[in-house]
Amino acid sequence: MAEPMNLKNVGLRITQPRLKIMQILQQSAVRHLTADDVYQQLQLQGEEIGLATVYRVLAQFESVGLLMRHNFEGGRAIFERNDSGHHDHFFCVECDRVFEFCDTALERRQQKIANNAGFALQEHAMYLYGTCKGMAAEGICSVSDDAPFEVQTTAIPSDS
Amino acid sequence: MAEPMNLKNVGLRITQPRLKIMQILQQSAVRHLTADDVYQQLQLQGEEIGLATVYRVLAQFESVGLLMRHNFEGGRAIFERNDSGHHDHFFCVECDRVFEFCDTALERRQQKIANNAGFALQEHAMYLYGTCKGMAAEGICSVSDDAPFEVQTTAIPSDS
DNA sequence: TTCGCTGCAAATCCTTTGCATGGCG
């Protein structure tokens, strides 16, 4: 994966709108963006790219695996670049931010549940909803999307 | 919980539309319904209840805990009666059915992850995607929505 | 040049809301 996000690699014609949108996705410190977020960024940069094109390009990027589309609560789709391996999400209902984590014990447990039930597990999505540390302590969110919170715990017994 | 779904118990005025909608929710073999599914059922039964009322009543039922609202993929809200305790969902990508399960070890693990990170966990949603037992074995789904598959495992070590 | 891509606007889909009427308590 030397070139994780390359238009040629996925068979899409190279156009200005696609290049610009990809640039925004790659450079954004915030990993979780709505279509409108991308559109706003384009406008800030003076680009004359229509919202319809943003939707079309994001859908194309998703279909070739460059992006993942999430459907959190609230109805709007959230796009995330697909370059950092699997992880789950924590959504702060107070500050509306999305944090990421990955817990291998949790992953193993999911696999085991599927196995026990005779299900062939392909993938999963887990969303935790609650209040983040900063919101609870001071009424403001203290964690930025730039440095998303991560949990990588592995060895804690499940029945602790 | 002798009367798990009773309008009086939750302080809602008893009206025909609410009674009819509750009846549909209670009698439906399929536990996961969209607002339009409910509306279609009402029309089949010859009821003159507007779609707006369906949405309003479902929202009220949700706010008093009779229903849960899910936002699966696809943008439309899915409502489910809240009479069987918390559970997570397994989607069979072959037969498009939804199964339910609840695993306490998984629940504990989620709580622990949140605790470690300083998050106040309010709720969560977990969706496993894969192929169900029947599909894998015979090409048809062997489990009906009427008798949803359940996993209640509790004591399996997380590091198996 | 060719055919895919884009912008714009209109169309869809799902859901919510305003308002006058109707029905529960």
Add this chain to the structure above:
DNA sequence: CGCCATGCAAAGGATTTGCAGCGAA
């Protein structure tokens, strides 16, 4: 009888689509 609830229609927000012109290969 007083209000809350409902039906209808219209508004709203997110996303998709039709179509003529533009641009990459």
